[in-house]
Amino acid sequence: MGSAKIYYDADADVTVLEGKKIVFLGFGNQGAAQAQNVRDSGIPNDSILVANREDHYAEDAKAKGFHVEHDFEKAAEVADILFVLVPDQVQPRVFNGSFAPKLKADATIVVASGYNVFFKLLEFKPTQNVVMVAPRMIGSSVRSLYQKGRGFPCFVSVEQDGTGKGLAIALALSRAIGATKAGAIASSVYEETAMDLFAEQGLWPNIIMLFREAFSVLKEAGCSDEALCYEMWMSKEPAEIFERAAEDGFVLQLKHHSSVSQYGQLNGAAKLDGSAARAHFKDILHNQVLNGKFCKEFAKIEDALEKDDESNPLNKLYKDADESEMGQAEKRVRARLTELL
Numbered sequence: 001m002g003s004a005k006i007y008y009d010a011d012a013d014v015t016v017l018e019g020k021k022i023v024f025l026g027f028g029n030q031g032a033a034q035a036q037n038v039r040d041s042g043i044p045n046d047s048i049l050v051a052n053r054e055d056h057y058a059e060d061a062k063a064k065g066f067h068v069e070h071d072f073e074k075a076a077e078v079a080d081i082l083f084v085l086v087p088d089q090v091q092p093r094v095f096n097g098s099f100a101p102k103l104k105a106d107a108t109i110v111v112a113s114g115y116n117v118f119f120k121l122l123e124f125k126p127t128q129n130v131v132m133v134a135p136r137m138i139g140s141s142v143r144s145l146y147q148k149g150r151g152f153p154c155f156v157s158v159e160q161d162g163t164g165k166g167l168a169i170a171l172a173l174s175r176a177i178g179a180t181k182a183g184a185i186a187s188s189v190y191e192e193t194a195m196d197l198f199a200e201q202g203l204w205p206n207i208i209m210l211f212r213e214a215f216s217v218l219k220e221a222g223c224s225d226e227a228l229c230y231e232m233w234m235s236k237e238p239a240e241i242f243e244r245a246a247e248d249g250f251v252l253q254l255k256h257h258s259s260v261s262q263y264g265q266l267n268g269a270a271k272l273d274g275s276a277a278r279a280h281f282k283d284i285l286h287n288q289v290l291n292g293k294f295c296k297e298f299a300k301i302e303d304a305l306e307k308d309d310e311s312n313p314l315n316k317l318y319k320d321a322d323e324s325e326m327g328q329a330e331k332r333v334r335a336r337l338t339e340l341l
């Protein structure tokens, strides 16, 4: 594919939002940050409505001066633009149940993640616009970077252009939330979902496995739990390496290391045969992520993830991780640290 188009403030005209009612479904991490940024960008408060059940999120929105509607169907009826900012797993139920039947035929639906659109779990009318404005930042940073007058990385795309104005609206919204200041990258729900799920199901499981096995081999060789936990992550050295990678370059950050380390890492990586990992990654990407297999499997367990008992598969996975050699060692080291405090 090569290089992507990047949109800046100058590419976006916020006047296309004039007279439009912007509804934020959800006032959590992203909802609270984006709604405040949009208002601070000059969209009148009366043009913004927060749709939320009657609870502390709603209270927070009211305390921040927003109009709040608890009745989702009423919120849907007035929305020209709807930001869908509730957790991905609840979106199909809430959107299809309460919003889709009442939304205007020319409404613009905005998602902050590709998942539900890519897997066609949300029901849209062909006349509606469906756009993605997906910050690559947690909500608190979306807000704080905006307040500091800085932008943040964000993906933007038009997935369905029912009115012909999808891109203009998506860019205006990207600018209003503060994303085009640093440059919003043209993307798609396909790209966002592929990268997101691949990182979660391909890359990071391998990193967890590599740490687990490395820990075990070094422990077998006589290293203590304390030394290992600190060496491998508790010193925050890996976090610093990734920070340097973002600033200086993925490989060029190595120049901050000793020559022994630089040579060991570069020479070691060059000698590794990546073909088995590559085949494994391709399998995860094509036969688990993109073909919808994971999406189907996840749909069967998502209700159980809300439960706080043994039927929740996450509880069992956490228990197994806790009982592993590395989990037990870390627990002991942390308990000793607490004693020392």
Ligand code: NDP
Pocket: 025, 026, 027, 028, 029, 030, 031, 052, 053, 054, 055, 056, 057, 058, 084, 085, 086, 087, 088, 090, 094, 111, 112, 113, 134, 135, 136, 137, 138, 139
């Ligand atoms: P949150 O978990 O912070 O969402 C909380 C909001 O969702 C609250 O307003 C909550 O209100 C509402 N909500 C939760 N459950 C329900 C329900 N069953 N019915 C109705 N409303 C519900 O979500 P995020 O901000 O983390 O994520 C929103 C979107 O942004 C997702 O698509 C996510 O992928 C994307 N995103 C998130 C990022 C992040 O920083 N977390 C980063 C980039 C994108 P109440 O409980 O009162 O109903």
